[in-house]
Amino acid sequence: MAPCALDPVVYDDRDGQALENLSDDIDSINVIRADMIRGSDLLEKSAFDAEKDKTQFRQYEDACDRVKGFYREQHEKQTVAYNLKARNDFKFKTRAEMTIWEAMEKLNTLIDESDPDTSLSQIEHLLQTAEAMRRDGKPRFMQLTGLIHDLGKLLFFYGAEGQWDVVGDTFLVGCAFDKRIIYPDTFKGNPDYNHEIYGTKHGIYSPGCGMENVMLSWGHDEYLYHITKDQSTLPDEALAMIRYHSFYPWHTGGAYHEFMNEHDHAMLAAVKAFNPYDLYSKSDDVPTVEQLKPYYLELIDEYFPTRVIRW
Ligand SMILES: O[C@H]1[C@H](O)[C@@H](O)[C@H](O)[C@@H](O)[C@H]1O
Numbered sequence: 628m629a630p631c632a633l634d635p636v637v638y639d640d641r642d643g644q645a646l647e648n649l650s651d652d653i654d655s656i657n658v659i660r661a662d663m664i665r666g667s668d669l670l671e672k673s674a675f676d677a678e679k680d681k682t683q684f685r686q687y688e689d690a691c692d693r694v695k696g697f698y699r700e701q702h703e704k705q706t707v708a709y710n711l712k713a714r715n716d717f718k719f720k721t722r723a724e725m726t727i728w729e730a731m732e733k734l735n736t737l738i739d740e741s742d743p744d745t746s747l748s749q750i751e752h753l754l755q756t757a758e759a760m761r762r763d764g765k766p767r768f769m770q771l772t773g774l775i776h777d778l779g780k781l782l783f784f785y786g787a788e789g790q791w792d793v794v795g796d797t798f799l800v801g802c803a804f805d806k807r808i809i810y811p812d813t814f815k816g817n818p819d820y821n822h823e824i825y826g827t828k829h830g831i832y833s834p835g836c837g838m839e840n841v842m843l844s845w846g847h848d849e850y851l852y853h854i855t856k857d858q859s860t861l862p863d864e865a866l867a868m869i870r871y872h873s874f875y876p877w878h879t880g881g882a883y884h885e886f887m888n889e890h891d892h893a894m895l896a897a898v899k900a901f902n903p904y905d906l907y908s909k910s911d912d913v914p915t916v917e918q919l920k921p922y923y924l925e926l927i928d929e930y931f932p933t934r935v936i937r938w
């Protein structure tokens with residue numbers, strides 16, 4: 628079987644039991660895909676070690692069966708009907724009330740089964756992302772965005788149907804599934820694949836309609852986007868980094884650009900600046916949570932005035 632950063636593992640850990648048998652072969656993942664970051668001047672003074680061969684990130688063809696199985700299920704189940712229902716459920720429920728830091732601690736028991744590149748816990752991944760930005764002197768709002776960007780994975784504990792509607796890359800539903808999405812053939816099992824409208828190039832959308840009017844597959848990005856939009860003072864760039872960070876077919880693959888408006892182009896630049904910190908910090912040293920906590924608690928207070936968040 629193909630190698631995997633996280634194999635074998637206990638995935639369904641909703642009760643917070645100990646996760647067992649995490650393999651520690653993440654050393655082999657110190658790799659950057661130079662073509663993905665070329666042109667991003669925000670990376671000129673990057674914290675990522677240029678000597679490391681980064682081409683091994685996001686190697687889905689070589690990924691283990693866990694990752695492949697995850698995406699098959701996700702691609703078969705993310706339909707328009709499911710997405711409408713998920714948004715409706717979200718709107719009419721408050722799942723929990725807790726601070727950002729408490730959310731980070733709660734999320735710590737989740738191991739992301741879509742991710743071929745890390746076996747670390749989520750709190751460590753969040754701190755790695757934020758710390759890489761801090762080292763590079765990125766603005767405080769961006770450091771905070773790095774710290775919280777995956778907190779939407781909390782959905783897993785609040786009524787998700789599995790991990791397929793929480794983690795993984797995102798794409799559009801309501802129009803044809805783009806070939807630039809990883810494992811594009813797995814969409815053949817999606818009931819919308821041959822739909823008379825959803826199966827067409829533009830589907831229910833029209834060119835130039837703006838990304839705020841398209842439906843991204845439901846998961847941690849969309850969920851946290853709505854929460855931060857309503858309950859933080861973070862700027863539009865931060866909200867875009869949160870909403871689109873898993874939208875690889877768009878920010879890296881170049882798909883769906885026909886739906887963008889002018890504002891979206893500015894947001895795309897912000898997401899591209901964010902993305903390398905999310906991805907390539909996965910090979911950085913494991914952060915010491917307690918040591919970093921005071922700095923980040925202060926940063927959280929700057930942008931979340933109510934402190935206790937409705938999740
Ligand atoms: O496996 C990962 C993980 O779920 C990330 O949180 C998400 O943002 C990425 O797009 C995905 O590839």
Ligand SMILES: [Fe+2]
Pocket residue numbers: 776777847872873
């Ligand atoms: Fe994510």
Ligand SMILES: [Fe+2]
Pocket residue numbers: 752776777905
């Ligand atoms: Fe992430």
